[in-house]
């Protein structure tokens with residue numbers, strides 16, 4: 001296997017099944033290599049924002065509407081095609097391409113599950129066309145895994161809801177045109193998860209690492225990006241909201257959606273986790289290709305390091321793990337295509353593929369030796385990018401304990 005990986009430079013030719021998925025992979029690979037890969041290093045090293053040209057081209061290719069049904073202006077291509085595209089984009093860059101689809105996917109799934117017909121008609125077409133960029137705002141400075149305890153408040157007034165409080169780690173919040181924001185509409189702390197509602201919060205798009213959005217009525221939304229070693233290109237913001245007014249019709253599900261935000265958000269996260277299975281597989285694939293290429297070219301002790309059995313052994317194991325992550329993710333995508341509520345497989349795919357991405361990128365870095373630590377070699381970016389994957393959308397221990405194990409035990413008990 002190791003020798004074969006080196007000979008083929010780690011290329012991914014995995015069997016896919018439907019022709020439409022094969023065509024999607026070819027076209028996404030071509031786009032990612034030609035348009036994204038040449039910019040990826042610069043965006044990472046200078047912590048730049050994803051260029052508008054990438055967003056525009058992805059919009060033209062229909063990538064933001066893969067899971068939006070055709071009747072709402074999307075492609076209705078389903079989860080497998082969406083995952084194959086995500087994987088190819090993530091090979092080129094996790095943050096400046098592969099992760100752009102995640103946010104619209106999460107909001108799309110939440111709207112399809114709990115939105116009113118009018119809300120679906122209003123929001124899904126511009127999400128699908130890429131006209132609206134989306135941020136997801138759940139986490140707060142003092143509350144992460146314990147989502148039911150979030151404190152950002154929403155109070156009724158002036159035909160809408162006033163939002164007050166702090167949010168943390170809202171990726172893409174600067175550039176985003178709307179935030180899907182989870183807030184407490186029932187002040188009774190005993191209400192817990194049942195006191196939360198999900199809002200679509202409009203805002204202007206801002207470039208850069210800090211912004212302030214002021215409403216004519218005095219509402220303020222302030223955002224400041226937190227510096228990170230990797231996952232650059234979208235920026236993740238700490239947010240402060242003061243009397244920020246959101247129209248009543250922007251509460252997902254309107255009256256019927258009050259108190260359902262936690263449930264809808266979790267539906268969205270199931271889609272996000274499937275996405276992350278694809279993102280993680282893409283990062284691991286990038287490391288595999290870079291490492292196979294390096295092993296063929298780097299010479300020590302009078303021969304290519306890829307001629308050493310130890311290097312071949314490493315590449316064989318790396319390739320097997322990447323293939324397993326990919327196939328688990330595809331299986332989760334197929335399961336979700338058959339049944340939208342199939343969240344368990346998606347959580348497993350996210351958990352496993354994220355671990356694989358961390359391990360494979362670090363193995364690849366070792367094969368690169370000292371040059372693996374140089375910014376000049378892309379493997380150093382893959383290592384820092386991969387590290388975020390087991391953290392977001394359910395940090396690894398929570399995913400294991402509260403999502404996967406609970407679902408298994410629940411199913412057995414049922």
Ligand SMILES: Cc1cc2nc3c(=O)[nH]c(=O)nc-3n(C[C@H](O)[C@H](O)[C@H](O)COP(=O)(O)OP(=O)(O)OC[C@H]3O[C@@H](n4cnc5c(N)ncnc54)[C@H](O)[C@@H]3O)c2cc1C
Pocket residue numbers: 135136137138139142143144145146168169170171172228231236388391392393394395396397398401
């Ligand atoms: C780069 C980046 C981008 C992000 N983007 C977004 C975004 O766009 N939107 C958003 O809403 N959030 C985002 N997040 C936030 C992310 O989802 C949270 O960081 C994550 O859910 C974990 O929450 P926390 O950081 O508060 O950790 P905590 O909840 O404080 O957990 C820390 C650790 O405590 C332990 N722990 C906690 N509870 C338990 C328990 N019950 N049992 C056992 N152990 C436990 C675990 O070891 C866990 O790893 C992002 C984070 C990062 C780093």
